[in-house]
Amino acid sequence: MISHDNQQALRNEIRTVKGHDGRPSHALYSVENYEHRDDTQSPYEILDITDGRRDLYIRYWIKLDRSSLTQxxxxxxxxxxxxxxxxxGSGFRLISFIYTDDDGKPYWHWQGDRDPEHPVWEIDNRxxxxxxxxxFLTEFYWHWSEGKDGRALWKINGQVVGDHFGRTTRNHKPIDFIMLxxxxxxxxxxxxWVDDIEIWDGLPN
Known part of the structure; x- marks a missing residue:
């Protein structure tokens, strides 16, 4: 939900910036200045997925500010x-966060859950x-399964943040939507800032 307070709390726009390769690029820029009405958020999402794919791979370049990551x-x-x-309550969610500790040092957190209060599995990477x-380059791969062949893989600049093998869905539910x-x-x-998004129907070689 976008609760933007006349675009003062939240704003999205396409900006021409210096891209990851040093050349000008048109990137999606998003800023949240403050929370408005308890639900200020802006997902960049793909909805109503109907073909029931069991494998998905997404990669893109992203840049984050420093000030929010040191609080x-x-x-x-x-x-x-x-x-x-x-x-x-019958489905499954794969969600990632950046947390900061008491000293303001950021770290990665990743989990699969059946609701926000009940993780099925969790991975912290400090x-x-x-x-x-x-x-920096981020990559995600998800193979849906309720068995041992399920897999959820997340990389940052080629380094593995987490590689979970096992349950990656519940009740045989296929993917419904993606918040890129x-x-x-x-x-x-x-x-x-987000740029150069790629979406594949499997893990590239």
Whole structure:
């Protein structure tokens, strides 16, 4: 939901910026200055997926500001994918966050859950640095399964943040929608730039 307070709390626009390769590029710029009405967020999403694919791979370049990532004990989302039925409690969600600890040091958090209060599995990664104020490449791969062959893989600049094998859906539900990126959380103000999105129906060689 976009609760933007006349575009003062939240704004999205296409900007011409220096891209990750140093050349001018048209990137999606998003900023959340403050929370308005408890639900200020702006997902960049693909809705009403109907073909029931079991494999999905997404990669893009993203740049995040520094100031929101150095505030103590804060969080912001990164991406979010849901299967059908998640809203009524029968589905599955794959969601990632950037948390900051009590000293304001950011780290990655990733989980699969059946609702926000009940994770099925969780991964924290404090070893791979969270890039601040510079472009970085992010990659996600999801193979849906309720068995051991399920897989959820997340990489940052080629480094593995998490590689989960096992359950990646519930009740055989296929994917319903994808939030490619999301600007949401209590670390405000926060900014992000997104460019060069690729979507594949499987893990590239």
């Amino acid at each position: 103590p004990d804060k969080w912001r989302t990164f991406f979010e994918w849901k299967t059908k039925g998640y809203a009524n 070893d791979i640095p969270v890039p601040m104020g510079e472009w 990126t999301q600007i949401y959380g209590n670390a405000n103000p926060k900014h992000q």
